[in-house]
Amino acid sequence: MDISQVGTRPFKVGILPIDGFALMSYGCCVEPLRAANLLARRTLFDIVHLGFDPVVQSSGAATVEPCIHPSQKPNLDMLLVIAGGDPLRFENAAFFHWLRQAARSSLTLGGVSGGPVILAKAGVMDGYRMTVHWEHAAELAEMHPELTVEKRLYVFDRDRVTCGGGTAPLDLMHDLIAQQHGGAFARTVSDWFLHTEVRAAAAPQRSGLIERLGNHPGHVLDAIATMENHVGDRLSLAQLALTSGVTRRHLNRLFRSSFGVSTMAYYRGLRLDLADKLLSTSTMSIANIAAATGFATAGHFSSAYRSARGRAPRDVRAGGTERSQAS
Numbered sequence: 001m002d003i004s005q006v007g008t009r010p011f012k013v014g015i016l017p018i019d020g021f022a023l024m025s026y027g028c029c030v031e032p033l034r035a036a037n038l039l040a041r042r043t044l045f046d047i048v049h050l051g052f053d054p055v056v057q058s059s060g061a062a063t064v065e066p067c068i069h070p071s072q073k074p075n076l077d078m079l080l081v082i083a084g085g086d087p088l089r090f091e092n093a094a095f096f097h098w099l100r101q102a103a104r105s106s107l108t109l110g111g112v113s114g115g116p117v118i119l120a121k122a123g124v125m126d127g128y129r130m131t132v133h134w135e136h137a138a139e140l141a142e143m144h145p146e147l148t149v150e151k152r153l154y155v156f157d158r159d160r161v162t163c164g165g166g167t168a169p170l171d172l173m174h175d176l177i178a179q180q181h182g183g184a185f186a187r188t189v190s191d192w193f194l195h196t197e198v199r200a201a202a203a204p205q206r207s208g209l210i211e212r213l214g215n216h217p218g219h220v221l222d223a224i225a226t227m228e229n230h231v232g233d234r235l236s237l238a239q240l241a242l243t244s245g246v247t248r249r250h251l252n253r254l255f256r257s258s259f260g261v262s263t264m265a266y267y268r269g270l271r272l273d274l275a276d277k278l279l280s281t282s283t284m285s286i287a288n289i290a291a292a293t294g295f296a297t298a299g300h301f302s303s304a305y306r307s308a309r310g311r312a313p314r315d316v317r318a319g320g321t322e323r324s325q326a327s
Contacts, residue, residue: 010046011180014076014107017049017056017064018118020085025113026058028169029080035192036177036185044181048074052095059084070098078108078161078176080115087114088121088139096122106159112172113165120144127288129232130162131155148282148292152201157232157292171199175229178243183222186243200225216258219244223251227267231274234294237264272308275301279316286313 013033017026033045051066058064068074079102083090099122103109111119116132117140119125131152132140141149154163154172163172170193178186190198200209209221222244226235240263241248248263255263271293278289290301305313 008180010043012046012048012075012077014048014050014068014074014079016051016066016070016079016081017058018081018083018085018087018090018115019053019057020059021056021064021082022084022113022165023058023060023062024167025084025163025165025169026064026082028167029082029112029173032170032173032177032189032193036181036189039188039192040181040185044177048076050074050079052092070095070102076107078110080110080112080161081118082112082165083114083118084165085114087117088136088143090114090118090121099124108159108161110161110163112163112169115165116140116162119160119162120147125160125162127284127291128160129155129157129292130160131164132162133165146283148278148284153199154201154229156201156230159233168199170195171201174198175201175226178226179239183243183245201229217254219246219251220254220258223255223263224266224270227270230294231271232292232294234267234271240267268304269308271295272305275305275313276309276316279313286317289313 015026015030030047033047036044048068049064049066050068050070051064052070054065056064056066099109099119103124109119109124111117113133114136116125116130117136120130120140125147129148129150131150131154134151137149137151141147152164153168154161156175161172163169170190174186174190174195177189190196209224213221213224223240226240226243237248237251241251244251246254251263255261255266259266261269275289275293278284278292282289284292286301287298290298293301295301295304302313
């Protein structure tokens with residue numbers, strides 16, 4: 001697929017590795033973006049390395065020499081903090097302060113492998129859904145019980161993205177490339193790396209989409225995978241059609257044939273299913289649950305929830321509290 005004439009500016013991604021970062025996670029973040037530029041024959045993604053030290057040591061022999069100090073305030077679209085080792089013991093007040101400042105800007109702030117732990121320690125994940133490498137999940141949940149930590153490959157939640165690391169960034173970057181330049185081009189990039197089985201965000205902790213939902217058309221499964229990856233930052237029908245590689249009308253026909261509802265009705269049901277879980281198992285406020293499931297306001301969420309479920313979110317929350325106290 002030739003997209004060399006697409007007239008959009010490069011999407012600027014900042015990579016901020018922490019001493020002891022895992023090379024696998026780093027490579028799986030950077031290489032798909034490099035390949036996208038190569039295959040498109042122009043710069044689709046502008047990759048910028050940041051760091052507080054002139055040289056950052058990986059967990060192996062390789063090092064990264066950052067080109068920009070964070071104090072230079074680079075104009076980024078997305079920042080990914082990549083960490084390994086024991087991020088729960090990481091302490092750097094100046095870095096945490098810088099992350100809090102970055103969180104108040106318009107960029108998407110993210111963490112990979114142990115990076116989400118550092119974001120949590122900086123206090124920029126409150127009210128967001130997130131994931132982290134399984135090695136750190138239990139201790140992170142114990143240290144920060146207020147956080148909503150999910151066992152997923154990666155989580156997009158509004159202006160936050162977190163990823164478990166390992167090879168999961170390959171799937172994350174497939175999603176990012178599909179958002180920016182369509183599903184067909186994203187598959188071309190994945191094929192370049194022999195990454196022929198692109199996983200949904202929930203893949204490690206849940207069965208595959210075909211096992212859960214049955215054998216539906218690939219365009220439908222692509223759309224559902226994208227929906228699951230974008231619950232809080234709700235996408236439009238046009239965006240879902242773009243990532244699935246079909247027109248909006250055809251995607252609606254496929255969903256009605258498979259599930260008896262439109263694409264966006266299915267999407268709303270998926271978001272309300274997550275709201276059910278968060279209402280009964282998390283301590284998030286109803287306003288934060290509304291934001292985390294893609295509703296513009298708590299009032300809009302409550303109205304949609306009551307219409308679909310027959311009762312108000314606050315009644316579910318009260319029932320969940322009573323059950324947890326009785327158990």
